Amino acid sequence: MKNQPKKNSATPLIIIGLVLIIAIGGGFWFYKSSTAPITGVKPSPGKKTPENPVKSTDALGAQPPHMLGSPTAAVTIEEFADFQCPQCAAKYPMAKEIISAYGNRIKFIYRNNPLAIPAHDKAYSAAVAAEAAGLQDESKFWAMENQLFTNQSSWTAATDFPKILEDYAQKIGLDVERFKNDMAGIVAKNRVDADLQRGRGLGVNSTPSFFINGKAIPFEQVEITMMRQIIDAELLKAQSGSTTNQPAPANGATNTNTTNK
Amino acid sequence: MSDSEIINQELDDAPAPKLPMAAALVALCGLADAVYLTIHHYAAEPVPCGEAFDCASVLTSPYAEIAGIPLAVFGALAYFVAFSLAILAIFGNRATWKLFGIQVVLMALFTFWLLYLQAFVLKAFCQYCLISAAVTLTLLIIALASKFWRSK
Numbered sequence: 001m002k003n004q005p006k007k008n009s010a011t012p013l014i015i016i017g018l019v020l021i022i023a024i025g026g027g028f029w030f031y032k033s034s035t036a037p038i039t040g041v042k043p044s045p046g047k048k049t050p051e052n053p054v055k056s057t058d059a060l061g062a063q064p065p066h067m068l069g070s071p072t073a074a075v076t077i078e079e080f081a082d083f084q085c086p087q088c089a090a091k092y093p094m095a096k097e098i099i100s101a102y103g104n105r106i107k108f109i110y111r112n113n114p115l116a117i118p119a120h121d122k123a124y125s126a127a128v129a130a131e132a133a134g135l136q137d138e139s140k141f142w143a144m145e146n147q148l149f150t151n152q153s154s155w156t157a158a159t160d161f162p163k164i165l166e167d168y169a170q171k172i173g174l175d176v177e178r179f180k181n182d183m184a185g186i187v188a189k190n191r192v193d194a195d196l197q198r199g200r201g202l203g204v205n206s207t208p209s210f211f212i213n214g215k216a217i218p219f220e221q222v223e224i225t226m227m228r229q230i231i232d233a234e235l236l237k238a239q240s241g242s243t244t245n246q247p248a249p250a251n252g253a254t255n256t257n258t259t260n261k
Numbered sequence: 262m263s264d265s266e267i268i269n270q271e272l273d274d275a276p277a278p279k280l281p282m283a284a285a286l287v288a289l290c291g292l293a294d295a296v297y298l299t300i301h302h303y304a305a306e307p308v309p310c311g312e313a314f315d316c317a318s319v320l321t322s323p324y325a326e327i328a329g330i331p332l333a334v335f336g337a338l339a340y341f342v343a344f345s346l347a348i349l350a351i352f353g354n355r356a357t358w359k360l361f362g363i364q365v366v367l368m369a370l371f372t373f374w375l376l377y378l379q380a381f382v383l384k385a386f387c388q389y390c391l392i393s394a395a396v397t398l399t400l401l402i403i404a405l406a407s408k409f410w411r412s413k
Binding site: 019027115119219 | 297300317325337345349352384
């Protein structure tokens with residue numbers, strides 16, 4: 001056994017104290033010297049859980065929402081996503097599979113939730129671009145969504161993002177001049193902001209966040225098998241007429257359809 | 262030299278001081294890594310990330326926070342406690358070395374969970390998380406080595 005120098009009993013505490021001071025002090029020093037503004041998304045107190053589902057009083061989001069499936073379907077799936085978020089792009093095929101598998105048995109709503117973090121520097125513009133596309137035709141929103149998610153890796157680090165967006169606009173058959181105007185205008189931005197507000201109210205602080213009939217789905221369950229199980233269970237509930245949970249009106253004020261059959 | 266021999270006799274059952282020393286140094290690396298990630302989290306700055314990694318995906322995932330507190334904060338606390346326990350052990354405190362062993366086993370279990378999440382749920386890795394995993398597993402090896410040597 002190696003010999004050990006004798007130390008008085010205060011020495012370890014001094015070492016520990018020094019490390020603590022260096023860790024905290026150094027941490028603050030680096031933090032202060034960082035020039036980046038603090039724009040991180042703050043967790044909202046309204047975090048939704050299965051026990052705390054979406055209520056009709058929650059912020060409505062953009063009206064009308066981007067919706068696929070049937071507006072009168074018994075199961076509403078609402079996705080909050082960020083076009084620059086890698087996990088959102090990774091879950092995009094799953095969302096598409098659900099939409100095509102369930103067709104009119106579900107109502108699928110897409111909500112913009114661009115995260116205000118520097119790593120997602122193009123997320124807000126991307127959301128505005130999709131909304132601007134949607135202003136020309138609802139199908140163009142989904143076409144732009146498809147372009148943004150499927151080509152995410154090629155634009156996320158690009159320096160000429162506006163040019164790339166115009167290329168996508170041309171590719172999906174938009175009037176490019178109008179698209180550019182709409183991108184600069186307030187309508188598309190207002191829609192993104194309305195969705196963001198809804199997300200904030202529901203406690204969405206990471207993307208993608210899925211809600212099925214108003215209940216937040218934990219991220220580990222956001223994969224095709226689990227999602228299908230949850231949707232099937234909700235469909236069964238609606239079919240048997242034993243539903244006690246009134247599904248939330250995810251499309252808010254315009255939702256005049258009764259989702260319960 | 263005679264003084265230190267006396268101490269070594271008193272600490273007959275104590276771990277070889279080399280191991281707590283190594284543990285303290287390794288824990289410091291983990292502390293630096295976790296503090297770095299904590300700063301970047303609160304400064305809302307993206308971390309420099311290697312080609313083969315996808316740090317943003319991991320660090321902005323729903324698993325990167327517990328109750329709104331980034332995991333890096335918990336990591337920094339854990340490494341600081343591990344460091345402190347190891348330092349106290351260097352100075353002959355056997356009880357803290359036992360606590361160190363228990364803590365490191367718990368940390369390793371959590372690390373395996375985080376590695377699983379990166380590999381199978383997020384399908385993305387971040388090098389800072391892997392450094393942290395390597396640090397924790399090294400601490401586990403040190404704790405196990407100490408147990409093995411002492412039981413001989």
